[in-house]
Amino acid sequence: MGKIAFLFAGQGSQYAGMGKDLYENIPEVKSLFDSAEGIRPGTLTQMFSGTEEELKKTENTQPCLFLADYAGAIALEKNGIKADAVAGFSLGEVVAMAASKTLSTDEAFKLVCKRGKLMQTASEKVDGVMIAVMRMDKEELIQLCKEYEVYPVNFNCPGQIVVSGKAENIERLKEVLTEKKVRFVQLAVGGAFHTPYMAEASKGLKEELESEKLYNINKPYISIYANKTAKPYPDGREKVVETLTEQISNSVKWEETLTNMAQDGVDTFIECGPGKTLSGFVKRTIPGAKIYNVSDLDSLKLTTEELKNNA
Template structure:
């Protein structure tokens, strides 16, 4: 059984998606529609940069969304049987990627999802500019041991990615003190180069305004396949819950490992990572090394995935 995984913010790079649009009519069509909807050439920013523009949240979020769905469209173009009912058992996306997963499942249109992620990116950038936040990846320490220290320092848990990898988020001064305390215990901690404290209360202004945009967005009552929500690691059950959980996601923890284990429990035996980079493939290797993972981000990976999924 097939599971789809959609990339999150941070995976972007200049040139992403260009090879897909060169070789796939379906992918090319999505880039053209995206440029038309947004009123500027997002495709040029994805393919040519400059990097300083691509990394801006209001550009990289819609850029990754389009590239990820272009990867799925190109794969289905090569392997039409993958788009048949019942082939995909479930999907999930890391933070931003949850929107890509919902669009692929028919929760909302490509265009409406694009407008949402563009708005989300802009609002999150504004929240970052209005605060002084930071994030750090804590390695080799389980959440049960880390949580009390986070509470003591007033820092939140942003991502539960895989065994031994937890991301913390909050006010910069508080995160810095937590990092010092962890390093004093011999724990490896990597500060993340991000614009602010994603998935923390510092994003509350963005969550509130995004909630208004979500309320205005038409959503379908039934999905083509289950999509697991980041904040509760359960499958979305309908439009109102989708709106509520996407709003909550902006300030809540991403329970990625739990989501992956839930998909495995459904019987997923092969995962396809769609979009730039291979972060999700790496996380899955830490969660379950025995499961098969292929990915699609360019022509080489597209051909390899098509061969493995149809061979």
């Protein structure tokens, strides 16, 4: 077996009840969740019984998903499965910060709460929408985006690019895609993320992180791959802050990230958190990769048993 990577899910994968059975059965997960509840009261109620609309609100989605994602990694580590590298999709990158010990767990949770609020505020200033466009020529789509003043933001895997922008412009693009018989799916997110409309949120998060009294940024003990560059994080506090904060208003190079991880020896990818979206991206990007996911006790048991049997 080659290297193992933990992948952390992003917005759109949330659902009420996520992480609940891990919380109830794994003491380390319970400790994480209870500590977070002390920092942000009401988080567990939102996670376990929040409405779809409540969980879709960015300032709620991000702290809730942070915990659900990180719970998967903690559960795996308790069962003797450790990562050689980590990457997180959008907000999942903050989870990767905690998993790589770049930030302490409490610091990472506080940061994701701040990130969610900043992005919520920015999203309220623009009626934004994101759609996943399937199986369209990349260059043709990029040209259409320029024409309709929207942005190709998430390069997920071969044949899937997410486009983000103002709702009115996205609607115009949808009409063209429909005429061209190109399939698209609207995402369950609350803003035009990873676009210049998030510049204010990016600036605010940078100001937050620049306070050394609030956040101690450590050298990661394992490789953490950045959305913005698709490469391992650079050394030095200033470069780490720049890479993490500029991610908010820049494209997510996920397909390239997975390719780089595979080239660096990763052949086993474990998605931590709700859903199997990232697992699907791996399947379409890295042929022959071993792919698992951990979102609850059943998937944890299945993953750990298969990995130990294949060791």
